[in-house]
Amino acid sequence: MRKLLLVCALFLAAALAPLPAAAALSVDVTQGNAQPLPIAIPDMISADPAQATMGANIASVVRADLTRSGLFRSIDPKAFVERITNINVAPTFQSWRAINAQGLVAGQVTLQPDGRLRVDFRLWDVYGESQMLGQQFFTQPENWRRVAHLVSDAIYERVTGEKGYFDTRIVFVSESGPATKRVKRLAVMDEDGANPIFLTRGDYMVLTPRFNPTAQMIAYMSYIATKPHIYLFDLETGRQEELGNFPNMTFSPRFSPDGNRVALVLENGGNSDVYVMDLRSRAVMRLTTDPAIDSAPSFSPDGRQITFESDRGGSKQIYVMNADGSNQRRISFGAGENGTPVWSPRGDLIAFTKQLGSHFTIGVMRPDGSGERMLTNAYHDEGPTWAPNGRVLMFTREASNNRGSQIWSIDVTGRNEQRVMTPGDASDPAWSPLIQ
């Protein structure tokens, strides 16, 4: 018996011995391999076969949205091993890991007795074996595309930590006809290019459309009268009105973040200056007074500052001032001429167009002018506009031999440059905020 005890004691000692020797190793991983997240998005299931197509359609829009962002890679559904039959049961994670999926979206569409469409989905972390998100939406069946975009936005936000931008629209100038007699019409479409609609008939030229913060109003410049003026287009009613009653040319409108003011440029005897108009009182305040050309104002997201371009220093450069016109200072000191500054909705960057010789490219810099970074490198890119999350930019790209213009997009990291599909040639895009 004593020997038995001794053996037990020895066992115990042997078992405990290695523990105190261990010390934690510390490791600092500073390099990674930026890759899109592989995500599996099977067609959404439905108890009713009549809804099966709807489930497939929604899933395919979600797949396209996430893939287009460049941050996800949708795995080909043909590779799927497991078939989702019940979204309320955890999937077999092993079979999704087998196809290298890191995320899995299991969804279901149901037609409610009241005729509405119900869409439920769950986002699973395949390696963490946990649910990351579960939501449901109700809508009229004809709005299925919007629901798909909302699902994409939810997934994007959950995985990246920042808001999505798929449930948004783009207003742009649609171009057609020969170069000598170009027809320019105002048009809007969904962020993915679906549902394009022309807002004007092309009887007169339109330029520089901009959304207001509710995405219901568009300010743009048009040659309806003899001189170009700024007009407002109400998307709800289709009504247009001239903004203010100025004898001279007005252009380059941009809404303040609260939507109550519009910054614009008023030309007077060859001198253009930045003004701001209060939309309720229609009172106008002049912000710049120097004899140079000041143009392209854009508010900071807090509405307290305005960035604009000016050639007061001899060449076109980017300036920042307080929203009341005080404290005007130049921020761009890089090579070439810099213009069309647009403040990011996130506040951290200002996007702009740089002209070097006959070359136009899109870049970003911090609001103090530091950290200038060029994102594109083509022959002629200009007029950047930000996605509402401040992560992606769209801009106009013109081909070198006058072959027309297209809209392109690029991630703020300089990756994922791609064309935005439009019906025909297009220019001057402006990204809407997230639809309310």
Added chain:
Amino acid sequence: MSQSRSQSSTRRLLPQRPSRPTTERGSGAGIALSLLLHAALIGATYFTWSRMLDTTPESHAVPVDLITVTDQTNVQAMAPPPPPTPPKEETPQQPVEPPPPQLMDVEPAPEPPMPDIKIKPEPKKVVDTPKPPDQPPPKKQANQDFAALLNKLTAPPKTPPNAKVGPRTVQGIGAANAMTADLADALKSQIYQCWSPPVGAPNANDLVVDFDVAMNPDGSIARATSDAVSSGNSYTRAAAEAARRAIFQCQPYRLPQDRYSQWREINPLRFDPRQMMNQ
């Protein structure tokens, strides 16, 4: 209960006993004791080994902890909870999760009725031009990836910035510092391929996350925890989840078996994308 357990353990020992009668019949008590001690040692080694191996299934349960937390809060968002999540001990500590019923009513959508407006979708054209004509970016991206690879090949030795030095000197035991540097590099060179850093956030400092990791002798992950996974900062949480995916995806890690004691615990395993963001 305890009685029966001790009985069974005694019984389990019995098979090892056949040697015992022989030793007792041998030359004397000294030899007997010596043999007994040897047997005990071998037994002890076997016991520790099997115990180490045993940790695998046990420790696999730990990640389930993480599952429970997220799961639980999310499950409220929907009808029935997914069954395979038995433990639901940890309830609090997730204040920022989406509010229980994530019901979002998508109204008939304010699709603006556009009066006297020509609706001319020309969808054909859209279909006609599905592929962007020329794609310079892939080259650029390839360059970047290649640059990242080069950086990675050259960088690791100089990587530890100021933050790193502290913990290491504190935790190291004498010469162990220099001795474990190669282990750290070996681990980094494996995990980097799986880590897709969440670049593009406004504040890069939000993205630095520390994990406390326990490894199994076979190089698989026994446990990987980080407070950042439940951070209220959505960027930090996303960064922590990306790091966690990397940790699990790249296992098992190839590290020298004989130095398991040096890498069985890694703390902190820090993911710091700041250098990459400013490239």
